[in-house]
Amino acid sequence: MRANIGLDWFFIGYCLMSLTIALICDAEAVLHDPATYGKVEPLVNWPPQAVVLALHEWCRRFDPLLGARPLWFLVCFYMEMTLQVPYYIAATYAFLHGCEWIRVPTLVYASMSLTTMAIVLVEQFFGEFATPAPLVILGSYLPFAIAPVFFLYRARGTSMFAAKTKQA
Incomplete structure (x- = not known):
């Protein structure tokens, strides 16, 4: 781990969260599938049943989009699992150790996240599956729309970890 890690703890914490x-x-x-949960045996018993039931209650009360899971939203989840999960692991390592190779993946990750979140938030507030609790949804989704802006800012320029020097 590098000595001068500073604000990179924000990025590490965000990736781990x-x-x-x-x-x-x-x-x-x-x-x-929320429609068949409890009626058919799931292929995988993950996450634990209490978590699944809590998520389904969340969908019922606040997040009909997550409960409906239209195809485009499922595609977002598959992209999260196949592209973003590996990024979170790699980025945690890279931010801890100051690895410059994470710069381009960070730009891709942040751009992808901002695009996805813009679409999801518009659907959440104005779409077919609009939430009955906009402030709850805003509070829970907004961090995932704001944090990528910080990732883009961090990855600007040619180096993410080299010491920045002021020019006279």
């Missing part, structure tokens, strides 16, 4: 959420909540969206 997002990884945890992806492996629990997003995995549930990929592995379970």
Whole structure:
């Protein structure tokens, strides 16, 4: 681990939080169909039943989009599991150790996340599956729309970890 890690702890923490959420909540969206849950045996018993039931209650009360899981939204979850989960793991390592190779993947990740979140938030507020609780949804989704802006800012320029020097 490098000595001058500073604000990179934000990126490390965000990646670890997002990884945890992806492996629990997003995995549930990929592995379970809310319409058949409890009626057929799931292929995989992950996440634990209490988490699945809590997520289904969340969908019922606040997030009809997550409950409906239209095809385009499922594609977002598959992209999360296949592209973003590996990024979170690699980025955690890279931010800890100051690895410059993470710059381009960070630009791709942040751009992809911003695009996806713009579409999801418009659907959440104005679409077919609009939420009955906009402030709850805003509070829960907004961090995933704002953090990628910080990732883009961090990855600007030619180096993410080299010491920045002021020019006279």
